[in-house]
Amino acid sequence: xxxxxxxxxxxxxxxxxxxxxxxxxxxxxxxxxxxxxxxxxxxxxxxxxxxxxxxxxxxxxxxxxxxxxxxxxxxxxxxxxxxxxxxxxxxxxxxxxxxxxxxxxxxxxxxxxxxxxxxxxxxxxxxxxxxxxxxxxxxxxxxxxxxxxxxxxxxxxxxxxxxxxxxxxxxxxxxxxxxxxxxxxxxxxxxxxxxxxxxxxxxxxxxxxxxxxxxxxxxxxxxxxxxxxxxxxxxxxxxxxxxxxxxxxxxxxxxxxxxxxxxxxxxxxxxxxxxxxxxxxxxxxxxxxxxxxxxxxxxxxxxxxxxxxxxxxxxxxxxxxxxxxxxxxxxxxxxxxxxxxxxxxxxxxxxxxxxxxxxxxxxxxx
Amino acid sequence: xxxxxxxxxxxxxxxxxxxxxxxxxxxxxxxxxxxxxxxxxxxxxxxxxxxxxxxxxxxxxxxxxxxxxxxxxxxxxxxxxxxxxxxxxxxxxxxxxxxxxxxxxxxxxxxxxxxxxxxxxxxxxxxxxxxxxxxxxxxxxxxxxxxxxxxxxxxxxxxxxxxxxxxxxxxxxxxxxxxxxxxxxxxxxxxxxxxxxxxxxxxxxxxxxxxxxxxxxxxxxxxxxxxxxxxxxxxxxxxxxxxxxxxxxxxxxxxxxxxxxxxxxxxxxxxxxxxxxxxxxxxxxxxxxxxxxxxxxxxxxxxx
Numbered sequence: 001x002x003x004x005x006x007x008x009x010x011x012x013x014x015x016x017x018x019x020x021x022x023x024x025x026x027x028x029x030x031x032x033x034x035x036x037x038x039x040x041x042x043x044x045x046x047x048x049x050x051x052x053x054x055x056x057x058x059x060x061x062x063x064x065x066x067x068x069x070x071x072x073x074x075x076x077x078x079x080x081x082x083x084x085x086x087x088x089x090x091x092x093x094x095x096x097x098x099x100x101x102x103x104x105x106x107x108x109x110x111x112x113x114x115x116x117x118x119x120x121x122x123x124x125x126x127x128x129x130x131x132x133x134x135x136x137x138x139x140x141x142x143x144x145x146x147x148x149x150x151x152x153x154x155x156x157x158x159x160x161x162x163x164x165x166x167x168x169x170x171x172x173x174x175x176x177x178x179x180x181x182x183x184x185x186x187x188x189x190x191x192x193x194x195x196x197x198x199x200x201x202x203x204x205x206x207x208x209x210x211x212x213x214x215x216x217x218x219x220x221x222x223x224x225x226x227x228x229x230x231x232x233x234x235x236x237x238x239x240x241x242x243x244x245x246x247x248x249x250x251x252x253x254x255x256x257x258x259x260x261x262x263x264x265x266x267x268x269x270x271x272x273x274x275x276x277x278x279x280x281x282x283x284x285x286x287x288x289x290x291x292x293x294x295x296x297x298x299x300x301x302x303x304x305x306x307x308x309x310x311x312x313x314x315x316x317x318x319x320x321x322x323x324x325x326x327x328x329x330x331x332x333x334x335x336x337x338x339x340x341x342x343x344x345x346x347x348x349x350x351x352x353x354x355x356x357x358x359x360x361x362x363x364x365x366x
Numbered sequence: 367x368x369x370x371x372x373x374x375x376x377x378x379x380x381x382x383x384x385x386x387x388x389x390x391x392x393x394x395x396x397x398x399x400x401x402x403x404x405x406x407x408x409x410x411x412x413x414x415x416x417x418x419x420x421x422x423x424x425x426x427x428x429x430x431x432x433x434x435x436x437x438x439x440x441x442x443x444x445x446x447x448x449x450x451x452x453x454x455x456x457x458x459x460x461x462x463x464x465x466x467x468x469x470x471x472x473x474x475x476x477x478x479x480x481x482x483x484x485x486x487x488x489x490x491x492x493x494x495x496x497x498x499x500x501x502x503x504x505x506x507x508x509x510x511x512x513x514x515x516x517x518x519x520x521x522x523x524x525x526x527x528x529x530x531x532x533x534x535x536x537x538x539x540x541x542x543x544x545x546x547x548x549x550x551x552x553x554x555x556x557x558x559x560x561x562x563x564x565x566x567x568x569x570x571x572x573x574x575x576x577x578x579x580x581x582x583x584x585x586x587x588x589x590x591x592x593x594x595x596x597x598x599x600x601x602x603x604x605x606x607x608x609x610x611x612x613x614x615x616x617x618x619x620x621x622x623x624x625x626x627x628x629x630x631x632x633x634x635x636x637x638x639x640x641x642x643x644x645x646x647x648x649x650x651x652x653x654x655x656x657x658x659x660x661x662x663x664x665x666x667x668x669x670x
Contacts, residue, residue, distance in 0.1 A: 050563075073570070
């Protein structure tokens with residue numbers, strides 16, 4: 001039972017500011033993922049919550065108590081590291097029980113907790129092995145077991161799946177989600193993989209350059225990104241950004257991409273963007289799934305136009321199509337049966353009901 | 367059509383290339399064994415000669431027979447040395463000095479290395495380099511000032527340390543501690559940082575992290591350092607030669623040459639026997655600890 005609160009937390013190394021004033025409220029039992037490119041300060045933030053790094057400024061609270069100067073062992077947290085950090089000279093059981101043994105728990109209690117955690121993680125058969133006899137996925141389970149056994153207030157995960165191969169990563173991701181559903185403990189999880197962030201999190205915190213760009217549920221971040229960074233970071237393939245401007249044509253607002261291509265905006269969008277200055281440099285943000293092959297019957301807000309395709313990537317269930325628009329490479333997703341061919345003209349449909357409009361200078365989503 | 371002909375030709379060439387690769391390996395092995403044999407001969411011939419000589423009587427040694435063969439083997443040299451109280455005293459002194467020095471060295475250098483490798487404090491990097499530089503000063507340069515120090519200390523306090531075997535307990539660590547600390551720093555530094563962070567989060571104190579994680583994980587390094595400290599103290603010659611003179615205070619290496627060389631008479635049989643017996647303890651220790659020494663215990667700690 002613990003919520004975690006960060007108030008204006010700053011971390012400075014000599015002259016480098018790794019974390020520049022973070023405010024974050026993590027509710028009890030919530031699964032929060034910190035995501036961002038390397039060097040964005042997400043790991044540093046996690047390590048400050050763990051107490052492995054001193055904080056330069058601000059406050060960190062766990063369960064309502066300020067823990068700025070509380071050593072890690074008294075914060076009642078457990079951490080899973082990227083490289084597992086298992087004690088190589090101890091068996092799986094000894095690894096898992098190390099923390100409890102240090103705190104002089106009764107033997108029977110230790111045994112029952114280890115057995116229970118091992119059962120939950122499906123590593124009962126491995127309990128007497130040494131870490132070097134385990135595979136990567138098994139080691140990761142043991143590392144999680146070591147955290148679960150402690151029954152801490154907060155779980156901290158520092159890129160726990162980065163060392164696993166792609167297939168195992170998906171499997172362990174599901175495993176982590178299952179564990180969190182069984183052991184409802186406040187969890188802070190750091191990753192640079194936006195898919196991991198989206199699939200695991202109750203709420204995702206997107207960080208960049210030591211600051212929080214946006215906090216929200218996976219769906220909020222995907223459908224309502226606040227900045228160009230979030231829009232481009234969340235989702236794969238990434239959102240397209242096409243230079244554009246707004247103009248009035250016969251009393252209606254329309255968006256002009258090139259001299260040749262312009263689209264009338266759907267009424268709901270036109271109302272929202274009415275006050276944007278007409279000469280402002282803007283970016284049209286469109287996710288690849290909203291650029292598809294044109295269909296026979298027109299739908300409101302969906303506009304058709306023709307391009308010459310540059311590259312196509314057949315993925316099986318879909319074909320990724322690439323073309324150049326205003327000097328920008330644009331990616332779309334077409335049906336494999338649409339007959340897309342590299343170097344050939346292709347008739348596209350863009351769904352403007354799902355468009356985003358960004359200010360090119362500030363990167364803010366309008 | 368032309369291209370298919372090329373492919374046909376390529377096939378046999380490739381199989382020949384596989385053969386040449388293993389031929390490379392065979393040559394590499396041949397050279398390795400050649401040099402290994404060379405070095406084995408180089409290092410094993412002297413002990414062999416010692417063994418042969420130790421089994422001869424003085425008469426046979428001075429006789430002009432084949433020096434590489436024993437015609438009348440005798441254990442008299444061994445019997446004489448092992449029944450001589452004086453020789454056993456040297457042995458005892460050496461054993462005491464070595465064991466205590468190893469203990470002192472480990473008690474100092476393991477915590478020191480842990481502190482220097484892991485606890486970042488002001489000047490820790492400079493201190494670590496300083497430890498190493500200390501080791502670089504040769505003992506031939508140090509023994510005169512050290513002797514003077516103990517002499518002055520004796521004059522001031524009345525506590526006489528010169529010509530006592532236990533003075534070596536104070537002197538040897540000046541050789542062993544810097545080196546052992548330095549090697550242990552290297553071993554501790556190779557332990558992934560996450561391992562002690564995990565221990566700290568698990569609730570371990572610095573001391574518990576050292577004793578329950580670092581020492582077991584760095585055991586091969588610890589054993590290497592122990593062997594080093596033991597060898598240095600066991601084989602040290604210059605310091606005991608300078609600091610101890612009475613026969614009951616001597617350690618083995620000095621004892622052998624001061625008591626078995628009488629003027630210009632070299633008792634070769636006993637000298638060789640004494641040297642062989644003196645070389646035995648380090649050999650036995652090496653043999654026992656070799657497995658630990660080689661074993662890579664850190665395998666599996668993190669992603670291997």
